[in-house]
Amino acid sequence: MRESSGAFEESTDIVTILRVPKSGGIPTTKARVVRWFKKEGSKVRQGEPIVELETDKVNYELDSPVAGVILKIIARADAEVPVGDPLACIGERGETLPEL
Numbered sequence: 001m002r003e004s005s006g007a008f009e010e011s012t013d014i015v016t017i018l019r020v021p022k023s024g025g026i027p028t029t030k031a032r033v034v035r036w037f038k039k040e041g042s043k044v045r046q047g048e049p050i051v052e053l054e055t056d057k058v059n060y061e062l063d064s065p066v067a068g069v070i071l072k073i074i075a076r077a078d079a080e081v082p083v084g085d086p087l088a089c090i091g092e093r094g095e096t097l098p099e100l
Contacts, residue, residue, distance in 0.1 A: 014092060015071065015089050015091035015095050015096075015097060015098060016065060016066045016089070016090045016091060017086050017088075017089055017098065017100070018050075018062070018065065018086065018087045018088045018089070018090060019085060019086050019087060020075075020081045020082065020083050020085055020087060021062070022083050028055040028056060028057070028083065029082060029083055030080050030083060031053040031054060031055050031080070031081055031083070032054045032055075032078065032079070032080050032081075033051060033076065033077050033081060033087070034077065035052050035077050036050065036051050036052075037049055037051065038050045038051075039070070039073075040071070040072060040073050041069060041070065042069065042070050043069055044064040044068060044070060044090065045064065046064055046065065046066050046067045047063050047064065048063060048064050049061035049062065049063050049064075050070070050088070051087060051088070064090060065090075068090045068091050068092055069091065069092060069093055070088055070089075070090055071088075071089045071090065071095065071097060072088060072089045073087070074086045074088055074089070074100065075087045075088070
């Protein structure tokens with residue numbers, strides 16, 4: 001596992017799993033998905049904001065750590081997701097999704 005753009009991610013082949021990051025310096029154990037800026041199947045650029053998250057202290061936009069396509073959105077809007085848990089899978093069309 002490595003840290004990129006503040007979001008923990010791991011790669012299986014070329015699929016990147018976007019995870020809820022630990023907010024720098026803010027003690028939090030979970031985040032709520034406020035809204036997605038992109039839909040499944042949408043192309044994203046590296047560094048482009050794709051989801052807004054909310055903690056007890058702050059709302060923030062999480063950027064895509066890689067360029068590709070949102071293959072699957074795992075955490076829907078309004079879901080509370082623990083730090084480190086997956087939000088979405090990003091890769092290229094036709095790639096096999098990892099088991100989560």
